Amino acid sequence: MTVDSEPLRARSGKRPSRLFKNWMAKLATVPMILTALVVFVGGTAWTITYSFTGSRMLPKTNWVGLDQYERLWSSDRWMISIKNLGIYGICSLVLTLVIGFTLAACLDRKIRFEGVFRSIFLYPFALSFVVTGLAWQWILNPDFGMQNVVRDWGWTTFNFDPLNNPDIVMFGLLIAGIWQGSGLIMCIMLAGLRGIDEDIWKATKVDGIGTVKTYVMVIIPMMRPVFVTALVLIAAGIIKLYDLVVAQTGGGPGLSSEVPAKYVIELMFRAQNLGQGFAASTMMLCSVVIILIPWAYLEFGGRKRG
């Protein structure tokens, strides 16, 4: 940046103040600068700072040190939220990657009606989590939904009622979440597969390597960057998990499908326990940082060297 300012300064003998160089561009990007500094940096810093206070209904500066964090980690509801998110997260990550890649690989086999299949797999992604949650809430309804239909078919002991069974409620959410999100991953994987050289396939055919083996041994390792992108996207989505839970289960039965994002919002806006909400949201931020730092290191550290 300093490089291209040199000739300009040399041309205009007066050497105008640096602040006013390009002033229209600076003025035009004021909304961006404000967003970046005030909302993103300022807001985050504010929340972290106030997580060390005992704020309840209104933010106050009565410092309590790490009290809120101690209370957070000894709260049953928070621990359940973390456990639920862990179960949901691991299953969702693995299943979305597997389903997304498998579908993309199927579509990449030069099949007919590829466009139709792609539209079908992707359309749920256009729908909101609220719509997704409510649709699956209805399908999983124990009295009128899928369970009832399967029983009517003759399998009278069939039992699948995730919305009222605390042990499997997260899997009820998982079915809906995967339905909504796997199309996106399929799309990304398909783009990745399309970027792979046709000659690879010819080479493996000559060597007599089977299709499945080629995918596992050759194609997937080649698609590492695509997988990393998909992983980051899925992980970012998982941490945000909120609307789906509110719409589909409301956190129930009991507390059995609570998630951290919901915990934060309930404590801030319902329970009027701001400090606790701030501490919980800071923990969410930490988890994002833990996910992002290795990725950013791989991605940008590598690019600079290259």
Added chain:
Amino acid sequence: MADIPKNTSQGPRGPKPKRAFSRGNIFLYGTLIVVSMYYLLPLYVMIVTSLKGMPEIRMGNVFGPPMEITFEPWVKAWSEACTGINCDGLSRGFGNSVRILIPSVLLSIMIASVNGYALSNWKFKGSESFFTILIIGAFIPYQTMLYPIVIMLREIGLMGSIGGLVLVHTVFGMPILTLLFRNYFASIPEELFKAARVDGAGFWQIYFQIMVPMALPIFVVAIILQVTGIWNDFLFGVIYTKPATYPMTVQLNNIVNSVQGVKEYNVNMAATLLTGLVPLVIYFASGKLFVRGIAAGAVKG
């Protein structure tokens, strides 16, 4: 090995017959069709449920087609369904969502396109740092910024109003849109920009007369991205608006998950479909552009 007899025999069955029903293909199409059913099932169930009467739902099969098609649930969902004491249906939420959507989409795209243009053609000291902060901000969980924004909106007197929510959508749409526009403007040859500069065109002149006309496709992508994103938003709607200004998604959730009264599943499903209709229409109408939009969203790192 299988190729050798095929080339020499030239049987009567015409060119390339062997691929059509190979075992692999049956397996492939079989998988795709079964998986398609899983993806289509909820949409199908929503549609048939919304067209049935309540008695039929109570006795019947959730997957079965309606015996008697009725549009009453749709009418009821639109104009009579209750949230709390208000019984004017989803139409109010729809109106609110439209009033939120239009200014949010216009404002966010205007600001982001100018940002992208300034970032690729008018770099100044620190511009890249602000951009980096903006992109990092896209990964910060919204929960960390929710309350400070409540305070900011209260300070400027927009808390609970549609204007406030428009600002929030503009702020949170900015990272991805700015990235989208920046990458696009960076791909336009710099000579074009320089030639315009030599001719004495200024910041806005180049933007409106050269950049905007060239970037029309990316504006369409941005519009698709924003319309679906803002329409589907629930979190900001529930926090930054009040019952009178709730967007459609929030009102839908309140209607369906309300604990009072008898559950009318057909009305609920009609309401759900109504809410999903806008993004679905955009999805099916835009086709490849939608994919391009989400692909742009996917590379936001």
